[in-house]
Amino acid sequence: MNFHVLTLFPEMIESGMYTSITGRAIQAGILSVEAVNIRDYAYNRHQKVDDYTYGGGAGMLMQAEPVYLAYESVVEKIGHRPRVVYLTPQGQVFRQEMAREMAKEEDIVFLCGHYEGIDERVLEEIVTDYVSIGDYVLTGGELPAMVMMDSISRMVPGVLSNQESAQTESFSENLLEYPQYSRPEVWHGRRVPEVLMSGHHANIEAWRREQSILRTAVRRPELLKKANLTNKEWNMVRQWKKKWKEESDASDKGEKDENS
Numbered sequence: 001m002n003f004h005v006l007t008l009f010p011e012m013i014e015s016g017m018y019t020s021i022t023g024r025a026i027q028a029g030i031l032s033v034e035a036v037n038i039r040d041y042a043y044n045r046h047q048k049v050d051d052y053t054y055g056g057g058a059g060m061l062m063q064a065e066p067v068y069l070a071y072e073s074v075v076e077k078i079g080h081r082p083r084v085v086y087l088t089p090q091g092q093v094f095r096q097e098m099a100r101e102m103a104k105e106e107d108i109v110f111l112c113g114h115y116e117g118i119d120e121r122v123l124e125e126i127v128t129d130y131v132s133i134g135d136y137v138l139t140g141g142e143l144p145a146m147v148m149m150d151s152i153s154r155m156v157p158g159v160l161s162n163q164e165s166a167q168t169e170s171f172s173e174n175l176l177e178y179p180q181y182s183r184p185e186v187w188h189g190r191r192v193p194e195v196l197m198s199g200h201h202a203n204i205e206a207w208r209r210e211q212s213i214l215r216t217a218v219r220r221p222e223l224l225k226k227a228n229l230t231n232k233e234w235n236m237v238r239q240w241k242k243k244w245k246e247e248s249d250a251s252d253k254g255e256k257d258e259n260s
């Protein structure tokens with residue numbers, strides 16, 4: 001997998017990606033990350049890349065030509081027109097499924113905007129995918145590009161060790177990870193759940209599955225709707241919810257009595 005990042009802040013991309021698991025995969029030749037400095041393609045006296053917007057309004061816009069020339073340098077290098085992701089809060093929201101799908105590409109270009117955005121005409125010419133990483137506003141596309149590259153990388157065969165990949169696939173089932181514990185057996189008076197010390201593998205698996213479901217029901221109930229549970233597990237969830245409702249009704253009543 002070859003990532004090409006068009007950016008005004010190449011050192012941000014490099015320092016982030018040449019570290020930890022992605023850094024190891026780059027060393028191993030499974031990934032490459034090339035940060036292309038858009039400023040290098042601004043062929044004017046002060047290497048200026050932005051200008052005022054037609055029609056007025058606050059802020060500066062990145063101009064079309066340097067972005068286009070930076071993109072063309074990638075096309076020339078790889079010999080085909082790759083997928084180009086423009087990072088924008090106006091895009092489709094990034095999900096695990098998109099990461100898995102994009103991991104099949106040989107090359108991906110990420111276009112990172114700054115200031116008030118980029119001249120629309122170059123977006124129309126080169127962008128294939130508009131992607132957001134969530135409903136909040138950031139100052140630029142570099143962090144979102146790094147989020148996407150991290151997540152796509154771990155879907156590329158060979159990037160994770162067996163141990164690292166065995167842990168993970170929970171999100172694909174729309175369930176959160178179960179809680180985990182390491183030594184010591186007691187810390188700040190808190191004991192590791194007994195079942196994990198039992199050495200009984202079937203019981204441990206059953207406990208972990210239940211904890212995953214419980215945790216998803218409590219923390220991300222909207223995710224649980226998409227999970228693949230057995231009838232018995234759905235019944236268990238219904239029982240929990242019934243109990244939680246009774247507890248919350250009882251505490252609401254307690255508060256009311258207190259106020260009267």
Ligand code: 6GU
Pocket residue numbers: 086087088089131132133134135136137138139140141144
């Ligand atoms: Cl992709 N870019 C910016 N600037 N802000 C964002 C975003 C992207 N996704 C969420 N907020």
